[in-house]
Amino acid sequence: xxxxxxxxxxxxxxxxxxxxxxxxxxxxxxxxxxxxxxxxxxxxxxxxxxxxxxxxxxxxxxxxxxxxxxxxxxxxxxxxxxxxxxxxxxxxxxxxxxxxxxxxxxxxxxxxxxxxxxxxxxxxxxxxxxxxxxxxxxxxxxxxxxxxxxxxxxxxxxxxxxxxxxxxxxxxxxxxxxxxxxxxxxxxxxxxxxxxxxxxxxxxxxxxxxxxxxxxxxxxxxxxxxxxxxxxxxxxxxxxxxxxxxxxxxxxxxxxxxxxxxxxxxxxxxxxxxxxxxxxxxxxxxxxxxxxxxxxxxxxxxxxxxxxxxxxxxxxxxxxxxxxxx
Amino acid sequence: xxxxxxxxxxxxxxxxxxxxxxxxxxxxxxxxxxxxxxxxxxxxxxxxxxxxxxxxxxxxxxxxxxxxxxxxxxxxxxxxxxxxxxxxxxxxxxxxxxxxxxxxxxxxxxxxxxxxxxxxxxxxxxxxxxxxxxxxxxxxxxxxxxxxxxxxxxxxxxxxxxxxxxxxxxxxxxxxxxxxxxxxxxxxxxxxxxxxxxxxxxxxxxxxxxxxxxxxxxxxxxxxxxxxxxxxxxxxxxxxxxxxxxxxxxxxxxxxxxxxxxxxxxxxxxxxxxxxxxxxxxxxxxxxxxxxxxxxxxxxxxxxxxxxxxxxxxxxxxxxxxxxxx
Amino acid sequence: xxxxxxxxxxxxxxxxxxxxxxxxxxxxxxxxxxxxxxxxxxxxxxxxxxxxxxxxxxxxxxxxxxxxxxxxxxxxxxxxxxxxxxxxxxxxxxxxxxxxxxxxxxxxxxxxxxxxxxxxxxxxxxxxxxxxxxxxxxxxxxxxxxxxxxxxxxxxxxxxxxxxxxxxxxxxxxxxxxxxxxxxxxxxxxxxxxxxxxxxxxxxxxxxxxxxxxxxxxxxxxxxxxxxxxxxxxxxxxxxxxxxxxxxxxxxxxxxxxxxxxxxxxxxxxxxxxxxxxxxxxxxxxxxxxxxxxxxxxxxxxxxxxxxxxxxxxxxxxxxxxxxxx
Numbered sequence: 002x003x004x005x006x007x008x009x010x011x012x013x014x015x016x017x018x019x020x021x022x023x024x025x026x027x028x029x030x031x032x033x034x035x036x037x038x039x040x041x042x043x044x045x046x047x048x049x050x051x052x053x054x055x056x057x058x059x060x061x062x063x064x065x066x067x068x069x070x071x072x073x074x075x076x077x078x079x080x081x082x083x084x085x086x087x088x089x090x091x092x093x094x095x096x097x098x099x100x101x102x103x104x105x106x107x108x109x110x111x112x113x114x115x116x117x118x119x120x121x122x123x124x125x126x127x128x129x130x131x132x133x134x135x136x137x138x139x140x141x142x143x144x145x146x147x148x149x150x151x152x153x154x155x156x157x158x159x160x161x162x163x164x165x166x167x168x169x170x171x172x173x174x175x176x177x178x179x180x181x182x183x184x185x186x187x188x189x190x191x192x193x194x195x196x197x198x199x200x201x202x203x204x205x206x207x208x209x210x211x212x213x214x215x216x217x218x219x220x221x222x223x224x225x226x227x228x229x230x231x232x233x234x235x236x237x238x239x240x241x242x243x244x245x246x247x248x249x250x251x252x253x254x255x256x257x258x259x260x261x262x263x264x265x266x267x268x269x270x271x272x273x274x275x276x277x278x279x280x281x282x283x284x285x286x287x288x289x290x291x292x293x294x295x296x297x298x299x300x301x302x303x304x305x306x307x308x309x310x311x312x313x314x315x316x317x318x319x320x321x322x323x324x325x326x327x
Numbered sequence: 328x329x330x331x332x333x334x335x336x337x338x339x340x341x342x343x344x345x346x347x348x349x350x351x352x353x354x355x356x357x358x359x360x361x362x363x364x365x366x367x368x369x370x371x372x373x374x375x376x377x378x379x380x381x382x383x384x385x386x387x388x389x390x391x392x393x394x395x396x397x398x399x400x401x402x403x404x405x406x407x408x409x410x411x412x413x414x415x416x417x418x419x420x421x422x423x424x425x426x427x428x429x430x431x432x433x434x435x436x437x438x439x440x441x442x443x444x445x446x447x448x449x450x451x452x453x454x455x456x457x458x459x460x461x462x463x464x465x466x467x468x469x470x471x472x473x474x475x476x477x478x479x480x481x482x483x484x485x486x487x488x489x490x491x492x493x494x495x496x497x498x499x500x501x502x503x504x505x506x507x508x509x510x511x512x513x514x515x516x517x518x519x520x521x522x523x524x525x526x527x528x529x530x531x532x533x534x535x536x537x538x539x540x541x542x543x544x545x546x547x548x549x550x551x552x553x554x555x556x557x558x559x560x561x562x563x564x565x566x567x568x569x570x571x572x573x574x575x576x577x578x579x580x581x582x583x584x585x586x587x588x589x590x591x592x593x594x595x596x597x598x599x600x601x602x603x604x605x606x607x608x609x610x611x612x613x614x615x616x617x618x619x620x621x622x623x624x625x626x627x628x629x630x631x632x633x634x635x636x637x638x639x640x641x642x643x644x645x646x647x648x649x650x651x652x653x
Numbered sequence: 654x655x656x657x658x659x660x661x662x663x664x665x666x667x668x669x670x671x672x673x674x675x676x677x678x679x680x681x682x683x684x685x686x687x688x689x690x691x692x693x694x695x696x697x698x699x700x701x702x703x704x705x706x707x708x709x710x711x712x713x714x715x716x717x718x719x720x721x722x723x724x725x726x727x728x729x730x731x732x733x734x735x736x737x738x739x740x741x742x743x744x745x746x747x748x749x750x751x752x753x754x755x756x757x758x759x760x761x762x763x764x765x766x767x768x769x770x771x772x773x774x775x776x777x778x779x780x781x782x783x784x785x786x787x788x789x790x791x792x793x794x795x796x797x798x799x800x801x802x803x804x805x806x807x808x809x810x811x812x813x814x815x816x817x818x819x820x821x822x823x824x825x826x827x828x829x830x831x832x833x834x835x836x837x838x839x840x841x842x843x844x845x846x847x848x849x850x851x852x853x854x855x856x857x858x859x860x861x862x863x864x865x866x867x868x869x870x871x872x873x874x875x876x877x878x879x880x881x882x883x884x885x886x887x888x889x890x891x892x893x894x895x896x897x898x899x900x901x902x903x904x905x906x907x908x909x910x911x912x913x914x915x916x917x918x919x920x921x922x923x924x925x926x927x928x929x930x931x932x933x934x935x936x937x938x939x940x941x942x943x944x945x946x947x948x949x950x951x952x953x954x955x956x957x958x959x960x961x962x963x964x965x966x967x968x969x970x971x972x973x974x975x976x977x978x979x
Contacts, residue, residue: 298435
């Protein structure tokens with residue numbers, strides 16, 4: 002399989018993986034191949050509103066052990082836009098509550114002739130465990146604080162569409178880094194494609210050990226603001242925090258919310274992103290979230306495109322002979 | 328678009344709306360257009376058991392913030408009988424529980440390439456709020472006590488099928504008018520098509536302010552019974568009432584239940600309707616609910632037909648050139 | 654309809670039933686017809702991973718009043734592999750919680766143009782009650798401790814695939830017989846096809862009244878083990894038991910779990926089956942569940958095949974003229 006890499010020049014790349022578990026283990030070429038495929042699907046399906054018949058007869062199972070209407074629906078719609086069938090498993094009401102092991106549940110799903118399992122679980126490494134035990138393709142839709150690769154890919158795709166390339170950009174991930182699998186997937190993907198990544202937040206949410214990832218660490222948004230090409234405003238995950246990591250929401254917003262006032266200190270062409278769901282007035286004010294620099298809804302649409310690309314590369318592409326989705 | 332109006336004579340009518348929010352703002356011609364389209368679908372699909380491919384590639388999202396297997400399923404089946412894809416959002420487990428605003432949730436659904444959103448919410452006006460903020464078609468599936476237009480339409484369609492026309496008929500809505508969006512949609516629709524509407528129930532459930540709607544108010548079913556062509560027996564919504572509005576169920580049934588005994592005082596060709604789910608022995612006895620005058624199950628089937636018609640008019644009809652579903 | 658009966662010789666059999674309520678009332682020929690049809694589907698769809706278009710335009714409704722992701726999903730996938738549409742009703746959130754009767758709910762589902770209702774309910778006889786009241790095909794997916802015919806069929810199909818015939822085999826159902834509809838369906842089906850059935854477990858779970866079913870009763874697994882061709886290890890249904898019927902799980906496992914040690918006393922070609930979800934270390938050790946004699950995952954795949962066969966015989970086959978699924 003050879004594919005046009007828009008980052009630089011034509012490089013022959015082959016998609017050979019059976020699973021998408023993380024961005025850490027992907028090469029820059031593999032990430033670019035997914036992004037190129039996503040762009041191609043977006044174009045051919047009028048921003049993912051039209052259907053293709055590329056995965057007709059395939060079945061994609063959602064196996065979500067954490068609530069997520071949004072991500073689950075995005076995967077379901079992506080699968081169906083490609084003509085695949087979808088089936089939902091939920092943790093409550095499933096055999097797990099009858100004492101079955103997780104691997105047994107997965108093997109049962111496999112025995113039902115499912116082609117791909119999209120899994121979300123609070124335990125890091127669960128998708129890899131599945132991939133080691135069953136033959137169908139596994140897509141990680143978030144494993145605890147570890148990774149959420151399609152979220153990273155859709156964020157990166159959105160930036161690339163706006164700027165043409167990731168190489169040389171400065172991207173800040175602001176806010177709740179500690180609990181964020183989105184941050185981890187962004188860091189791996191962005192750095193592989195040549196971006197400079199800053200993680201920015203209060204010391205309670207951004208520890209020094211992030212230096213191991215090769216990123217810059219900042220505690221003041223105002224200090225780094227003028228240098229940033231992209232601000233990705235991570236959601237404060239109130240529902241995950243046992244202890245509040247800052248004195249009050251008001252204080253957090255005072256220091257880290259993107260406001261109209263702060264926009265004046267930012268670059269003229271700064272991109273405002275947020276993986277959503279957003280807490281208006283906490284990470285971002287409505288003025289900025291709905292303003293001209295915001296690409297928040299483009300991210301949602303790109304989520305569909307990226308998931309179509311991933312499912313097609315895993316299930317649909319004839320890896321030996323095809324170069325592009327037909 | 329010109330269409331055969333079965334009420335009177337051929338009138339050219341154009342369907343120009345993007346949303347179905349209520350019956351209050353529709354014209355008689357628009358209501359008749361929906362009913363005609365529903366009849367046409369019923370005929371062409373063997374009472375809605377066959378599939379058409381008119382909305383292939385379209386996606387309809389159910390966004391229900393109140394439980395309703397029945398209405399949600401009816402919309403889903405209607406969409407799929409036209410070849411559309413469906414996706415269900417539920418309030419629990421959705422991003423709303425993570426602090427997102429209702430409008431943000433809707434904008435996200437829109438960004439996923441959804442063509443129509445079917446919404447049920449306990450707050451009156453929610454569908455209109457959505458329609459003002461997102462571009463895809465909105466169908467009101469019930470907004471608090473305000474309106475439930477497809478329920479009104481299916482009730483009216485059922486009467487029209489039995490009597491040929493609504494004009495000049497006397498229709499009584501009996502029971503729990505206070506909590507009933509079904510009553511409001513019926514009142515608007517029936518009156519626009521020329522019916523005389525009576526609302527009948529205990530004073531605790533039928534207040535004098537209903538006179539504003541131009542309807543007749545009655546507290547004794549036995550007094551109005553001989554004049555009625557149609558009795559629509561609204562469900563006592565026990566689950567909505569903080570205070571019981573009558574001394575006992577037995578007393579309510581004594582005064583307002585349609586019984587075999589009461590049927591003797593009714594017109595020979597009276598129609599017995601109920602929007603369901605029915606409380607047997609409260610609004611209606613089994614003898615009457617299952618008797619020859621009952622069209623309760625026809626209503627359910629017409630629910631499918633009406634929803635197919637609405638979805639097709641909103642999403643499928645080429646508003647400039649088409650006259651009928653092909 | 655004439656069909657090749659693999660048990661013995663060619664016998665002309667006609668499928669004339671509208672419902673599948675139990676195995677007790679089926680003839681050996683009817684059971685064999687379902688098994689033959691299932692084998693045929695398995696072959697034609699590459700172990701149920703490919704789609705056929707035999708039930709296009711048909712709708713199958715799941716009406717589950719007890720949790721079961723696994724069985725419900727298996728029926729949904731079976732219906733969709735045949736091109737049918739599926740719709741899920743759940744007990745919570747349905748009209749039943751609004752006071753509607755069960756029959757009214759079913760009649761409503763029927764009026765929505767559904768072709769088959771797959772029902773699970775904790776009350777024995779519920780599927781038959783439905784079949785007596787509505788016209789669409791009813792499939793029993795488990796009614797309390799009574800029957801679970803498709804589970805019985807998939808167990809029997811799995812044995813037949815491994816041994817060619819059921820006739821003359823000795824099959825032991827081990828464990829929680831008291832609470833098991835799976836046991837009852839297996840007993841009826843296996844005996845009709847000529848097997849010798851043993852029910853084996855502690856006296857608290859296996860009462861003497863099972864003699865009425867014509868089966869052998871055993872309390873010691875070790876005593877019957879050398880004679881058995883098949884061991885079907887029923888799950889201890891901890892969630893159904895008010896009182897624990899044995900002193901401890903450890904003691905149960907000591908007497909009834911299939912272990913590597915016990916396998917040495919079994920026949921060389923013994924089949925290990927379990928309807929799942931399995932409690933590893935209770936009914937069966939991982940060594941045996943994952944060992945070469947285990948056909949547990951074949952059972953899951955055969956569940957799809959059997960349900961495709963049942964749905965096709967009920968909804969798709971032209972009962973007058975067709976002999977096989979085309």
